[in-house]
Amino acid sequence: MARRENSEINAGSMADIAFLLLIFFLVTTTMDVDSGIARKLPEKSEDTPEVIIKEKNVLDITVNRNNQLLVENEFVQVTDIKRLAMEFIDNGGGLATPKDGNPGETCDYCNGNKSPESSDHPTKAIISLQSDRGTTYGMYISIQNEIEAAYNELRNQLALNKYKRSYKDLLDDYKDNGTESVKIKIDFLKDSYPQIIAEPEPIK
Amino acid sequence: MSKFKKQKKGLPAISTASLPDIVFMLLFFFMVSTTMRETDLLLKKPVLPTASEVKKLEQKSLVSTIYIGKSKDNRISGDKIQVNDKIIDVKDIPNFIFTERSLRSEDEVKYMTTSIKADKGANVGTILDIKEQLRDINALKISFSTTKGNDLKSNY
Numbered sequence: 001m002a003r004r005e006n007s008e009i010n011a012g013s014m015a016d017i018a019f020l021l022l023i024f025f026l027v028t029t030t031m032d033v034d035s036g037i038a039r040k041l042p043e044k045s046e047d048t049p050e051v052i053i054k055e056k057n058v059l060d061i062t063v064n065r066n067n068q069l070l071v072e073n074e075f076v077q078v079t080d081i082k083r084l085a086m087e088f089i090d091n092g093g094g095l096a097t098p099k100d101g102n103p104g105e106t107c108d109y110c111n112g113n114k115s116p117e118s119s120d121h122p123t124k125a126i127i128s129l130q131s132d133r134g135t136t137y138g139m140y141i142s143i144q145n146e147i148e149a150a151y152n153e154l155r156n157q158l159a160l161n162k163y164k165r166s167y168k169d170l171l172d173d174y175k176d177n178g179t180e181s182v183k184i185k186i187d188f189l190k191d192s193y194p195q196i197i198a199e200p201e202p203i204k
Numbered sequence: 205m206s207k208f209k210k211q212k213k214g215l216p217a218i219s220t221a222s223l224p225d226i227v228f229m230l231l232f233f234f235m236v237s238t239t240m241r242e243t244d245l246l247l248k249k250p251v252l253p254t255a256s257e258v259k260k261l262e263q264k265s266l267v268s269t270i271y272i273g274k275s276k277d278n279r280i281s282g283d284k285i286q287v288n289d290k291i292i293d294v295k296d297i298p299n300f301i302f303t304e305r306s307l308r309s310e311d312e313v314k315y316m317t318t319s320i321k322a323d324k325g326a327n328v329g330t331i332l333d334i335k336e337q338l339r340d341i342n343a344l345k346i347s348f349s350t351t352k353g354n355d356l357k358s359n360y
Contacts, residue, residue: 011224018227025234034261034319036349041339067360078356133329137272138359140328141253141348145356148257202332 057119059088059127065134078142085150094120126196132203155189247273247286250323253359255350266315268304272322283330297337321349
């Protein structure tokens with residue numbers, strides 16, 4: 001291409017303009033990713049059948065307005081919840097709920113003490129979190145986090161035993177390329193240790 | 205040998221011709237990754253609690269955010285709730301969710317998540333009231349917004 005003299009546009013200030021824009025976006029940008037503890041609320045239905053639950057299948061966590069914790073009527077610290085919850089969920093002292101006419105089975109993947117005083121089966125174990133209206137949100141989140149941690153740890157143990165992969169790896173795999181086989185594994189782990197958290201009305 | 209004689213003497217100036225390209229590249233990166241601040245907070249900026257077991261919120265366009273915190277005016281006590289650019293009452297939350305729903309297509313509604321960004325000093329009562337309201341209108345997916353970290357001691 002033939003080039004004529006004095007026909008080029010002076011691009012010297014281009015960098016300045018681009019810098020200006022760059023600085024504008026640098027200032028207005030927020031890079032934070034929104035992350036948090038995900039929860040699914042129970043559906044509201046009018047005709048909830050009354051279910052009789054044995055007291056040993058419920059782990060009572062109560063927190064008062066001074067952020068003090070009671071687990072099964074014993075005064076504990078937040079850091080103890082994970083251990084207590086894991087012991088409770090993984091106890092496996094009895095039979096699962098009978099399904100499709102089949103009798104309930106014992107928990108063959110549990111590593112718990114099989115104590116008759118604690119939960120029967122992970123699928124029956126309910127964690128009840130009773131809070132006070134005056135409890136601070138930070139405390140509430142800490143407890144939720146510890147419960148979540150307990151379930152994740154248990155699922156992770158089972159995943160390592162059964163699939164030789166960590167639960168987190170499986171979840172990452174599913175996110176990257178969601179194949180059906182990974183989904184089946186994750187669903188199995190979730191079904192083995194389902195999160196059943198009940199939150200009764202707060203203390204006024 | 206004449207080839208070598210042509211070589212210039214002394215250091216040549218560093219070419220800055222590619223500088224605009226580099227800057228533009230950065231610019232595009234920030235333009236793409238940026239999210240403009242959509243809402244002005246009318247509350248004191250909530251200090252989010254810390255949690256270790258966090259999940260990233262996917263599909264930001266399907267997330268509606270509820271802020272809970274203290275009023276900027278120190279004389280007003282208690283928790284205030286803000287959505288979009290307004291401070292609202294607990295009972296107005298269903299309205300807010302319905303408006304959010306109407307902006308999305310019908311099959312997206314079931315994937316909508318409500319993100320609760322609450323100050324760690326807020327009362328659980330307020331949170332539970334909101335949860336009850338959300339339950340009433342079947343907005344069941346919620347996420348308690350937290351910062352990722354292992355130091356739970358700072359929460360309480």
